Amino acid sequence: GAGVSQSPRYKVAKRGQDVALRCDPISGHVSLFWYQQALGQGPEFLTYFQNEAQLDKSGLPSDRFFAERPEGSVSTLKIQRTQQEDSAVYLCASSLALGANTEAFFGQGTRLTVV
Amino acid sequence: RKEVEQDPGPFNVPEGATVAFNCTYSNSASQSFFWYRQDCRKEPKLLMSVYSSGNEDGRFTAQLNRASQYISLLIRDSKLSDSATYLCVVRNFNKFYFGSGTKLNVKP
Numbered sequence: 001g002a003g004v005s006q007s008p009r010y011k012v013a014k015r016g017q018d019v020a021l022r023c024d025p026i027s028g029h030v031s032l033f034w035y036q037q038a039l040g041q042g043p044e045f046l047t048y049f050q051n052e053a054q055l056d057k058s059g060l061p062s063d064r065f066f067a068e069r070p071e072g073s074v075s076t077l078k079i080q081r082t083q084q085e086d087s088a089v090y091l092c093a094s095s096l097a098l099g100a101n102t103e104a105f106f107g108q109g110t111r112l113t114v115v
Numbered sequence: 116r117k118e119v120e121q122d123p124g125p126f127n128v129p130e131g132a133t134v135a136f137n138c139t140y141s142n143s144a145s146q147s148f149f150w151y152r153q154d155c156r157k158e159p160k161l162l163m164s165v166y167s168s169g170n171e172d173g174r175f176t177a178q179l180n181r182a183s184q185y186i187s188l189l190i191r192d193s194k195l196s197d198s199a200t201y202l203c204v205v206r207n208f209n210k211f212y213f214g215s216g217t218k219l220n221v222k223p
Contacts, residue, residue, distance in 0.1 A: 033211065042119075042202055042213035043159065056209055091158060091209070103149060104211050106158035 001097050002026065006106035012113045013082045021110045033104060034067055034077050035091040043091055049075060050097075066077030078115045082114045116141055121203050121214035129222055132193045136217045138186045138203030147206040148179055150188050152199045153216065159202055162188075193221045 006026040013019050025032050029054040030051055035043035036059075045059040051072035052088055060067070064083075070073040089111050121138045128134050140148075148165035163170065165177040166184055176189040186203055200216040 029207070035213075040123075040215070042121075042215045045210050045212070048209045050209070102206075103161045103164065104145070106160070108158050 002018065004092055004105055005091075006107035006110050008106060008110060010111050010113075012115060013081060015114055017114075019082055019112065021079075021090050021092075021112070023075045023077070023092030023094075023107060025073065025075070025092070026105055027073075028096070029094035029105075030072075030097045031095045031102075032069055032075050033093040033095075033102075034075070035047050035093065036061075037089045037091055037109070039088075045075070046090075048098045064079050079112075082112075084114050087112055087114045117209075117214075118142060118212035119203050119205050119214040121217050123215055123217060125218040125220050127220045127222060129184055130193055130195060130219075133189065133191045134193055134219065135190075136188045136203075136219075138143045138188075138214055140184050140186070140203075140212070142205070142207050143181075143184060143208045145184075145205045145212075147176075148186050148200055149204040149206070149211075150175075150177060150186075151202040151204050151213075154199050159213075162201070171174055190219075193219075195221050195223060197221050 032049040034046040048056040049069040064080045066078045066098045089109040092107045094103045094112045150162040151159040152162045153159040169178045175193045178187045203214040
């Protein structure tokens with residue numbers, strides 16, 4: 001497909017379990033973003049990659065959250081020792097190199113439920 | 116203070132109505148502005164970019180007031196299919212900042 005692909009679509013984790021969420025951006029897109037969206041809220045920024053370089057991780061809520069994009073394409077968001085407050089939809093977005101009015105394209109998200 | 120503020124609504128309007136959403140942003144250095152649409156349990160999708168001179172796309176008109184740091188979206192002749200949450204989005208360097216969204220319900 002031509003869009004941003006995320007997997008799994010749904011994940012139920014027991015509290016304390018580690019999870020890994022995958023994002024396949026649109027081919028050729030340099031920029032990749034991870035967002036967290038709680039119910040009834042807008043997406044909140046987590047982290048940003050330009051190719052393989054993680055240029056901004058200021059939005060990661062704790063050191064239990066880790067993201068990587070080792071070859072500048074696929075990215076993984078890992079959450080260690082999940083807590084109930086981590087339950088949310090995790091959205092990945094990609095865009096061409098940032099320029100005036102460059103839009104971000106979103107994947108369908110991974111809905112994480114921590115029980 | 117949040118980077119982008121929106122009235123959460125909901126706005127309940129009849130088909131054919133004209134409805135306007137507003138949004139304010141806090142960082143005067145923000146570079147690009149967008150309206151995204153998000154359907155229930157779906158990902159956000161770009162509705163339109165917002166340009167300084169204002170721009171129109173069919174029934175949708177977007178305006179930007181940089182002096183007041185204010186963005187608006189006007190929807191004319193509302194359709195049932197316009198029911199969704201509308202997200203105001205501001206880009207500042209390498210981050211897209213989202214408002215909480217304004218929910219629109221168009222009723223028959």
